[in-house]
Amino acid sequence: MSSVLVLAEHDRGNLDELxxxxxxxxxxxxxxxxxxxxxxxAGEAGRAIAEGLGEYGVSTVHLAAHDSLDxxxxxxxxxxxxxxxxxxxxxxxxxxxxxxxxxxxxxxxxTMGLPLAANCIEVTPGEPLQLTRTRWGxxxxxxxxxxxxxxxxxxxxxxxxxxxxxxxxxxxVEPFTPKLSADxxxxxxxxxxxxxxxxxxxxxxxxxxxxxxxxxxxxxxAALEELARxxxxxxxxSRVVTSAGWRPHTDQVGQTGTRIAPDVYIACGISGAxxxxxxxxxxxxxxxINTDRDAPIVQQADYALIGxxxxxxxxxxxxxxxES
Amino acid sequence: xxILICVKRVPATGGRITLTPDEQDIDTRFLxxxxxxxxxxxxxxxxxLIEAHGGTSKVLTLGPPEAxxxxxxxxxxxxxxxxxxxxxGHEWDPGATAAAxxxxxRASAExxxxxxxxxxxxxxGNYQVGIRVAHALGLPVVTGVKHLELDDGxxxxxxxxxxxxxxxxxxxxxxxxxxxxxNLPRYPSVPGRLKAKKKELERREPKFEGNxxxxxxxxxxxxxxxxxxxxxxxxxxxxxxVEVLKRIxxx
Ligand SMILES: Cc1cc2nc3c(=O)[nH]c(=O)nc-3n(C[C@H](O)[C@H](O)[C@H](O)COP(=O)(O)OP(=O)(O)OC[C@H]3O[C@@H](n4cnc5c(N)ncnc54)[C@H](O)[C@@H]3O)c2cc1C
Ligand SMILES: Nc1ncnc2c1ncn2[C@@H]1O[C@H](COP(=O)(O)O)[C@@H](O)[C@H]1O
Numbered sequence: 001m002s003s004v005l006v007l008a009e010h011d012r013g014n015l016d017e018l019x020x021x022x023x024x025x026x027x028x029x030x031x032x033x034x035x036x037x038x039x040x041x042a043g044e045a046g047r048a049i050a051e052g053l054g055e056y057g058v059s060t061v062h063l064a065a066h067d068s069l070d071x072x073x074x075x076x077x078x079x080x081x082x083x084x085x086x087x088x089x090x091x092x093x094x095x096x097x098x099x100x101x102x103x104x105x106x107x108x109x110x111t112m113g114l115p116l117a118a119n120c121i122e123v124t125p126g127e128p129l130q131l132t133r134t135r136w137g138x139x140x141x142x143x144x145x146x147x148x149x150x151x152x153x154x155x156x157x158x159x160x161x162x163x164x165x166x167x168x169x170x171x172x173v174e175p176f177t178p179k180l181s182a183d184x185x186x187x188x189x190x191x192x193x194x195x196x197x198x199x200x201x202x203x204x205x206x207x208x209x210x211x212x213x214x215x216x217x218x219x220x221x222a223a224l225e226e227l228a229r230x231x232x233x234x235x236x237x238s239r240v241v242t243s244a245g246w247r248p249h250t251d252q253v254g255q256t257g258t259r260i261a262p263d264v265y266i267a268c269g270i271s272g273a274x275x276x277x278x279x280x281x282x283x284x285x286x287x288x289i290n291t292d293r294d295a296p297i298v299q300q301a302d303y304a305l306i307g308x309x310x311x312x313x314x315x316x317x318x319x320x321x322x323e324s
Numbered sequence: 325x326x327i328l329i330c331v332k333r334v335p336a337t338g339g340r341i342t343l344t345p346d347e348q349d350i351d352t353r354f355l356x357x358x359x360x361x362x363x364x365x366x367x368x369x370x371x372x373l374i375e376a377h378g379g380t381s382k383v384l385t386l387g388p389p390e391a392x393x394x395x396x397x398x399x400x401x402x403x404x405x406x407x408x409x410x411x412x413g414h415e416w417d418p419g420a421t422a423a424a425x426x427x428x429x430r431a432s433a434e435x436x437x438x439x440x441x442x443x444x445x446x447x448x449g450n451y452q453v454g455i456r457v458a459h460a461l462g463l464p465v466v467t468g469v470k471h472l473e474l475d476d477g478x479x480x481x482x483x484x485x486x487x488x489x490x491x492x493x494x495x496x497x498x499x500x501x502x503x504x505x506x507n508l509p510r511y512p513s514v515p516g517r518l519k520a521k522k523k524e525l526e527r528r529e530p531k532f533e534g535n536x537x538x539x540x541x542x543x544x545x546x547x548x549x550x551x552x553x554x555x556x557x558x559x560x561x562x563x564x565x566v567e568v569l570k571r572i573x574x575x
Contacts, residue, residue, distance in 0.1 A: 011487065072490070074467075097451070099483070103467050106452035110459035115419060115536040118450045128538075135448055135542070140341055140350070142448075143540040154451070186494060187464045193482065193489040207574050231574050239361065242508075249505030255446075256361040256504040264572050273338055285572055287565065288552075296339030298552055303568055307558040315559035319566045320575060 007095035018096035020162035043069035057165030073188035078107030080178035137255035207233025214269015254279035272297025325379030362442030399520035400512035417535035422456030465499035
């Protein structure tokens with residue numbers, strides 16, 4: 001049946017936020033094409049979220065119920081989807097570019113021998129389908145086209161904002177039991193290890209104080225720690241810093257590190273390479289502290305202080321202490 | 325233990341990207357080249373696994389002849405052998421790339437126990453070549469791995485998720501795609517570099533069968549029209565920063 005199909009991801013019954021973006025995007029496509037919006041959920045635990053998808057304009061939710069899909073199993077999810085795609089024949093299948101969305105769609109694409117366009121930000125339905133996708137973590141865009149009866153896409157996170165449908169639909173839930181072989185289930189989550197508790201997590205911090213090569217060494221980060229503490233924030237860093245072993249990789253901001261979206265990012269001794277900037281461009285405000293007025297970070301900041309961070313940070317800390 | 329690591333040569337872009345006039349490529353005239361940090365970590369992980377368990381390792385790339393440089397970088401930190409698949413001047417899409425890698429794996433004299441990939445390539449970020457290779461070879465694959473151990477013929481792999489670490493356990497041979505942070509790569513030593521320079525590379529010329537995902541052109545994302553407000557020079561400007569922080573509402 002003519003339709004747009006969206007993978008609604010969940011973790012043991014909790015709907016993934018990024019899937020709401022994929023559903024919003026899928027709904028927009030389905031309206032342009034004049035076809036219904038369907039969703040697929042893998043695992044019985046997902047039943048809890050199935051009906052609620054009507055609020056996003058989904059008319060039919062296909063629930064892949066299977067004893068072995070209680071917890072995440074990438075190939076199991078993908079096989080369920082492949083079976084459904086074979087039966088439903090949607091024109092477009094969309095998932096979010098999350099870890100699971102990317103993984104499941106790649107498995108489905110490999111099984112079906114189809115291309116997969118990853119991290120799209122714009123899609124024009126048609127034959128061929130035209131799309132814009134991100135490269136370099138979002139620092140560069142690529143326009144592409146893809147042909148074939150079914151087009152598989154993942155959405156770049158935050159390319160669209162999740163929005164409920166103006167007129168919610170009554171979502172019909174249609175359970176089905178996918179045929180899964182032992183091979184389809186050999187990769188699955190077998191256990192979990194709790195995250196280390198403690199300090200403010202980088203992705204959630206309202207203030208991030210970032211340090212780069214200019215900090216000069218692991219000891220230099222004491223001043224950044226103190227500034228972060230005074231502002232109730234967390235410390236981040238550039239890749240030069242993690243590669244040198246001054247800070248753990250969990251502190252790294254950027255394309256291959258963490259993406260942050262604080263109220264303010266204070267970048268100290270960081271040049272502002274594109275791979276760093278894609279990780280912090282969602283900050284509401286950027287304050288750069290750098291000796292070089294022409295550093296790319298200064299050009300892309302809201303505020304900048306020109307000078308040696310080793311002199312500026314102590315002065316800044318003293319000023320803040322005076323206030324409190 | 326026999327490990328294959330796949331790496332992709334990419335330009336080391338700095339503060340900004342400049343495109344070629346035909347918008348088909350990044351202008352690399354003034355740039356050096358590297359591989360994704362994820363792939364650097366895959367190389368390091370292979371070296372450590374071989375140190376711990378014995379065996380041999382091989383690094384593979386599909387790229388231009390110049391990608392020899394990236395292969396030698398891997399040899400310099402302890403990978404034993406290298407193979408260059410000449411891309412013949414084409415841009416290979418993820419399906420075509422995976423097919424070329426699979427063909428090279430099948431042609432290899434000894435089978436691999438572990439195939440390591442980056443979770444995603446630095447430039448095109450398709451998040452799929454490793455998975456496609458696994459499918460074609462009928463192997464299990466764990467992606468986004470940040471902690472890897474070998475235990476009794478199985479790979480025990482962890483990946484980060486919102487609620488903590490997910491643990492996967494798959495039999496070898498298998499494919500694992502890794503993320504930066506799994507280890508801290510070593511720097512090559514001078515003797516390592518010298519040894520790497522002299523090594524013989526294996527070369528193949530896979531046949532390019534065409535792409536199914538067709539690139540039309542590249543373009544830069546719209547720039548921000550931000551005007552930076554220079555608050556001052558040196559420590560004397562500290563009070564102004566506090567003012568700004570107050571205005572933002574964080575101090
Ligand atoms: C595929 C790929 C992925 C990457 N992923 C990431 C990533 O996730 N995160 C990341 O950060 N990088 C990443 N990089 C690396 C990136 O390209 C840059 O190399 C890195 O961000 C530079 O770090 P830096 O700004 O600390 O160092 P530099 O570029 O060396 O800059 C140092 C800055 O400090 C200033 N400075 C020096 N001394 C002082 C002082 N005393 N006071 C004030 N300022 C001073 C200098 O003027 C300069 O601007 C990636 C690269 C590639 C190829
Ligand atoms: N041209 C290539 N040569 C060798 N390995 C590659 C190539 N392209 C991609 N890979 C591998 O596949 C991983 C995922 O790539 P991608 O699917 O493009 O994100 C990369 O991190 C590499 O390990």
